[in-house]
Amino acid sequence: xxxxxxxxxxxxxxxxxxxxxxxxxxxxxxxxxxxxxxxxxxxxxxxxxxxxxxxxxxxxxxxxxxxxxxxxxxxxxxxxxxxxxxxxxxxxxxxxxxxxxxxxxxxxxxxxxxxxxxxxxxxxxxxxxxxxxxxxxxxxxxxxxxxxxxxxxxxxxxxxxxxxxxxxxxxxxxxxxxxxxxxxxxxxxxxxxxxxxxxxxxxxxxxxxxxxxxxxxxxxxxxxxxxxxxxxxxxxxxxxxxxxxxxxxxxxxxxxxxxxxxxxxxxxxxxxxxxxxxxxxxxxxxxxxxxxxxxxxxxxxxxxxxxxxxxxxxxxxxxxxxxxxxxxxxxxxxxxxxxxxxxxxxx
Amino acid sequence: xxxxxxxxxxxxxxxxxxxxxxxxxxxxxxxxxxxxxxxxxxxxxxxxxxxxxxxxxxxxxxxxxxxxxxxxxxxxxxxxxxxxxxxxxxxxxxxxxxxxxxxxxxxxxxxxxxxxxxxxxxxxxxxxxxxxxxxxxxxxxxxxxxxxxxxxxxxxxxxxxxxxxxxxxxxxxxxxxxxxxxxxxxxxxxxxxxxxxxxxxxxxxxxxxxxxxxxxxxxxxxxxxxxxxxxxxxxxxxxxxxxxxxxxxxxxxxxxxxxxxxxxxxxxxxxxxxxxxxxxxxxxxxxxxxxxxxxxxxxxxxxxxxxxxxxxxxxxxxxxxxxxxxxxxxxxxxxxxxxxxxxxxxxxxxxxxxxxxxxxxxxxxxxxxxxxxxxxxxxxxxxxxxxxxxxxxxxxxxxxxxxxxxxxxxxxxxxxxxxxxxxxxxxxxxxxxxxxxxxxxxxxxxxxxxxxxxxxxxxxxxxxxxxxxxxxxxxxxxxxxxxxxxxxxxxxxxxxxxxxxxxxxxxxxxxxxxxxxxxxxxx
Numbered sequence: 001x002x003x004x005x006x007x008x009x010x011x012x013x014x015x016x017x018x019x020x021x022x023x024x025x026x027x028x029x030x031x032x033x034x035x036x037x038x039x040x041x042x043x044x045x046x047x048x049x050x051x052x053x054x055x056x057x058x059x060x061x062x063x064x065x066x067x068x069x070x071x072x073x074x075x076x077x078x079x080x081x082x083x084x085x086x087x088x089x090x091x092x093x094x095x096x097x098x099x100x101x102x103x104x105x106x107x108x109x110x111x112x113x114x115x116x117x118x119x120x121x122x123x124x125x126x127x128x129x130x131x132x133x134x135x136x137x138x139x140x141x142x143x144x145x146x147x148x149x150x151x152x153x154x155x156x157x158x159x160x161x162x163x164x165x166x167x168x169x170x171x172x173x174x175x176x177x178x179x180x181x182x183x184x185x186x187x188x189x190x191x192x193x194x195x196x197x198x199x200x201x202x203x204x205x206x207x208x209x210x211x212x213x214x215x216x217x218x219x220x221x222x223x224x225x226x227x228x229x230x231x232x233x234x235x236x237x238x239x240x241x242x243x244x245x246x247x248x249x250x251x252x253x254x255x256x257x258x259x260x261x262x263x264x265x266x267x268x269x270x271x272x273x274x275x276x277x278x279x280x281x282x283x284x285x286x287x288x289x290x291x292x293x294x295x296x297x298x299x300x301x302x303x304x305x306x307x308x309x310x311x312x313x314x315x316x317x318x319x320x321x322x323x324x325x326x327x328x329x330x331x332x333x334x335x336x337x338x339x340x341x342x343x344x345x346x347x
Numbered sequence: 348x349x350x351x352x353x354x355x356x357x358x359x360x361x362x363x364x365x366x367x368x369x370x371x372x373x374x375x376x377x378x379x380x381x382x383x384x385x386x387x388x389x390x391x392x393x394x395x396x397x398x399x400x401x402x403x404x405x406x407x408x409x410x411x412x413x414x415x416x417x418x419x420x421x422x423x424x425x426x427x428x429x430x431x432x433x434x435x436x437x438x439x440x441x442x443x444x445x446x447x448x449x450x451x452x453x454x455x456x457x458x459x460x461x462x463x464x465x466x467x468x469x470x471x472x473x474x475x476x477x478x479x480x481x482x483x484x485x486x487x488x489x490x491x492x493x494x495x496x497x498x499x500x501x502x503x504x505x506x507x508x509x510x511x512x513x514x515x516x517x518x519x520x521x522x523x524x525x526x527x528x529x530x531x532x533x534x535x536x537x538x539x540x541x542x543x544x545x546x547x548x549x550x551x552x553x554x555x556x557x558x559x560x561x562x563x564x565x566x567x568x569x570x571x572x573x574x575x576x577x578x579x580x581x582x583x584x585x586x587x588x589x590x591x592x593x594x595x596x597x598x599x600x601x602x603x604x605x606x607x608x609x610x611x612x613x614x615x616x617x618x619x620x621x622x623x624x625x626x627x628x629x630x631x632x633x634x635x636x637x638x639x640x641x642x643x644x645x646x647x648x649x650x651x652x653x654x655x656x657x658x659x660x661x662x663x664x665x666x667x668x669x670x671x672x673x674x675x676x677x678x679x680x681x682x683x684x685x686x687x688x689x690x691x692x693x694x695x696x697x698x699x700x701x702x703x704x705x706x707x708x709x710x711x712x713x714x715x716x717x718x719x720x721x722x723x724x725x726x727x728x729x730x731x732x733x734x735x736x737x738x739x740x741x742x743x744x745x746x747x748x749x750x751x752x753x754x755x756x757x758x759x760x761x762x763x764x765x766x767x768x769x770x771x772x773x774x775x776x777x778x779x780x781x782x783x784x785x786x787x788x789x790x791x792x793x794x795x796x797x798x799x800x801x802x803x804x805x806x807x808x809x810x811x812x813x814x815x816x817x818x819x820x821x822x823x824x825x826x827x828x829x830x831x832x833x834x835x836x837x838x839x840x841x842x843x844x845x846x847x848x849x850x851x852x853x854x855x856x857x858x859x860x861x862x863x864x865x866x867x868x869x870x
Binding site: 039045046047048065066067068069070072073074075076077079080081082084085086096097100170172175204205206209212213217229232233235236333337341346 | 398463559560562572574575576578580717720721724725728729732735736811814815819820826830831833834835836837838
């Protein structure tokens with residue numbers, strides 16, 4: 001048994017050694033002197049945002065270490081880590097994830113916050129939106145013309161859409177949309193809509209991408225999603241894939257504009273670089289990235305930067321969309337989920 | 348760790364390591380209790396919701412069906428490749444075990460890609476609609492695909508190791524072959540089937556990838572939903588504890604079905620005269636082809652089609668492959684070492700407490716990866732920060748998650764070695780430690796290797812804990828697959844997936860047992 005214990009000890013040492021070798025980055029993250037390395041927890045996909053990190057490295061000489069995972073799981077991780085979190089910046093997919101760790105985030109300077117409209121940042125200045133995404137109705141162009149797609153999500157309860165609608169009710173983006181509807185038309189009307197929609201046997205998907213894929217495959221005719229998934233699916237399946245987005249007019253809740261955003265952790269070891277990074281995300285150059293390069297064509301949030309062709313600008317969108325406060329979505333989420341649960345959307 | 352029944356007291360050198368291993372394996376459970384106890388108790392209200400009961404029911408339904416399907420397929424195959432004159436049975440033995448290397452989430456993607464709406468099958472067959480694959484049947488298919496090899500491998504190993512003289516005697520007495528199988532062969536390998544079924548059931552309980560892709564409402568899906576939508580860790584912990592309770596139930600059932608089947612004599616290790624299949628040869632071949640076709644060739648074809656579509660866009664993920672292999676190999680070695688004291692204690696000093704200790708080490712296996720990951724985030728970030736986000740912690744997480752697989756390997760070979768051999772060594776004046784090292788360990792070497800190989804294969808596929816616990820920038824093949832599939836870029840995910848399969852395949856060859864029974868080497 002001594003041999004075993006010895007082996008075990010040897011293995012531990014070996015593993016620790018390997019950990020040291022492979023974990024140069026990890027070791028750097030725990031140094032609190034901000035030795036030139038910035039640690040970002042990114043809930044945004046590597047495929048979409050990696051060029052932004054590279055550019056920041058080139059521009060500032062600061063090395064960026066990125067941990068990629070699901071936004072909400074990273075939020076839970078930050079909460080579990082507490083003050084010992086190695087993260088400097090949390091770059092998240094949705095206001096909900098940022099709101100969930102709000103008490104761990106530091107206030108951002110006004111000049112950073114003021115880059116974007118008040119709608120797209122936290123009321124207390126703890127996180128700021130970095131790019132916009134509009135809710136749309138994606139539809140199959142073999143089956144429908146744009147005019148045949150209803151102008152309001154409230155029309156989707158018409159029996160003619162029975163079995164033809166796809167949604168992702170467990171996904172944060174759908175829940176934000178329902179929250180917007182609640183704040184816009186009230187809980188009772190929202191419940192009624194959810195119940196009526198359920199009568200139409202909507203198909204449930206886990207995330208937005210499968211909804212768009214299913215629309216392309218003709219499994220459903222229309223889907224309620226964020227606008228940019230269309231471009232990702234077309235990049236995979238080809239430009240001639242029979243799908244298109246309809247941006248809903250007027251103040252329909254189905255035209256909600258939400259954001260991906262970023263915040264700096266209060267416990268950040270490299271707070272200066274962290275702040276600089278958030279500032280960088282809102283620079284004209286980074287905002288133009290969404291117009292000129294990014295496949296997914298998100299909407300720039302900074303004044304004067306136009307989105308990619310075919311995507312309405314923030315100005316055009318700001319006439320439409322419900323008038324709601326994104327930073328209140330965190331507290332409102334619970335009521336939304338209760339409603340979704342009671343109406344059978346999330347069991 | 349009191350006295351074994353009629354045996355001698357378990358040496359401290361065995362008890363202490365075993366206790367340490369189990370204590371570490373219980374960390375996720377401790378975390379869950381801490382989380383469930385904090386907060387305002389709202390999480391507990393969840394327990395009495397109708398939805399939760401429905402979830403419990405659908406989870407049980409899935410576990411029972413996947414286990415039943417895996418046992419049916421696995422045992423049939425194991426018998427065919429070890430006991431009959433099936434043509435090409437060596438090749439079938441390996442090919443039929445290979446689906447083990449396909450991560451279940453990849454299997455689900457592939458099944459959807461092949462049989463889903465406007466999938467490959469529809470394009471090839473030119474039909475308008477195929478039966479709906481989402482839901483129960485899709486989840487059953489994808490999970491059975493990735494788990495029946497556990498039953499196949501363990502049962503085949505046990506069949507190879509079983510003393511053939513009893514079966515020969517039964518046949519000599521003129522018993523029909525189905526009766527020989529039912530009354531002689533089956534009881535001899537029942538512990539192995541039970542161990543395999545247990546791994547299948549625990550895997551099904553813990554899986555999230557398949558049930559989410561196939562949109563089947565299981566407990567894990569609800570747990571993830573709590574984390575992802577509600578950012579609420581307390582209800583998630585309560586639901587995870589329900590999962591732990593289910594695990595306890597599964598373990599209890601498996602423990603009951605176990606018989607104490609020590610081999611009374613090492614037996615004569617020689618091949619049993621293969622059972623002639625006769626007119627059943629064609630159906631048997633058709634069965635093997637169907638299993639290998641559906642569960643290996645179909646997913647592989649889908650991956651190759653995807654790969655062909657996007658080969659020009661993909662770089663070979665060599666670095667990721669190296670990382671995967673390094674982390675998985677360390678996990679395999681560590682898990683095998685950790686399993687030894689627990690297994691030897693439970694098998695050689697059986698008592699209520701040693702068995703309980705062994706069972707407790709199974710907790711981690713049925714918990715979804717996210718729970719293991721967050722528990723280790725919590726403990727390591729706050730109490731062991733030097734190892735946090737290092738390879739050490741990642742390897743540790745793999746050990747916690749996959750310890751039962753190493754245990755299954757070690758225990759099944761321990762069960763095949765008569766304790767009399769060790770008693771003889773003791774009687775000749777060897778001490779307990781010396782006996783273990785010089786007698787027991789060499790005898791169960793192949794079982795240790797088999798357990799380590801199982802852990803290696805699982806660690807290669809692991810995703811949720813890897814994402815949160817890996818050192819920053821430490822990309823593995825599994826995280827690479829995730830990176831591409833999460834933006835719908837299947838053509839780019841195909842290469843890391845195929846590479847993962849190719850790198851894991853040799854271990855299945857090892858596992859599918861060209862080795863002769865232990866007794867030949869040392870008997």
